[in-house]
Amino acid sequence: MANIIFDYDGTVHESMRTYAPAFRDTMKWLSDNGFIADKDYSDSEISHWLGFNSTDMWGQFHPELSLEIREKARAMLGENMAARVENGEGSLYAGIEDALLSLKASGHTLIFLSNCRIHYMERHRRVFRLDRFFDSFFCCEEFGFIPKYEIFRRFSDRFEGDFIVVGDRFHDIDTAVRNGLHSIGCGYGYGSEDELRRADIIVTSPAQIPDAVNALARKGC
Numbered sequence: 001m002a003n004i005i006f007d008y009d010g011t012v013h014e015s016m017r018t019y020a021p022a023f024r025d026t027m028k029w030l031s032d033n034g035f036i037a038d039k040d041y042s043d044s045e046i047s048h049w050l051g052f053n054s055t056d057m058w059g060q061f062h063p064e065l066s067l068e069i070r071e072k073a074r075a076m077l078g079e080n081m082a083a084r085v086e087n088g089e090g091s092l093y094a095g096i097e098d099a100l101l102s103l104k105a106s107g108h109t110l111i112f113l114s115n116c117r118i119h120y121m122e123r124h125r126r127v128f129r130l131d132r133f134f135d136s137f138f139c140c141e142e143f144g145f146i147p148k149y150e151i152f153r154r155f156s157d158r159f160e161g162d163f164i165v166v167g168d169r170f171h172d173i174d175t176a177v178r179n180g181l182h183s184i185g186c187g188y189g190y191g192s193e194d195e196l197r198r199a200d201i202i203v204t205s206p207a208q209i210p211d212a213v214n215a216l217a218r219k220g221c
Contacts, residue, residue: 001107003159007167008114009050010189014091020046022080047190051169053115053140096206100133112137149175170195182216
């Protein structure tokens, strides 16, 4: 059996349901207050930032803003998303719960690894009852916002056996490549084809993940 490292947003959680409206609300506040120019953002422009930790996102998205304003906008966006999740606007991908339960029933160890903050992870853990699926939870805030491939190195010795990384963005595939692991790219998420090109297998729906895991496990991870 293998240790399966799952990204969360764009892999398990259909993040745009809460991220897109929260993002647009935050951008409106910034433009209404004269910090940035007014602009209509497409879904693809917004989803580009999913998978980044919030510090990197704001540092790259609007580096000209003062640290104080970036931090205020970051907190505002996060609080907006939190309220939407608590109000029932969030959703896991169709079919992902069955996929995760199937993997767990097969004896695999499921590991949550996200570029999110602790309060985000804990809220989603509670709202979506993620302990049904995952044996361990890790997020970037716990490790000082270092890259995922480095976080893996901090916790990997806690587990026995091989690892497979499952995710939709370059952060996830890079984690696998830099650490000599196999990976499954989630083509239904928010990453581009180019981001996933180094994945061993690309799936187009959550329902395909168990078979992809089993195929890699048979090869010998």
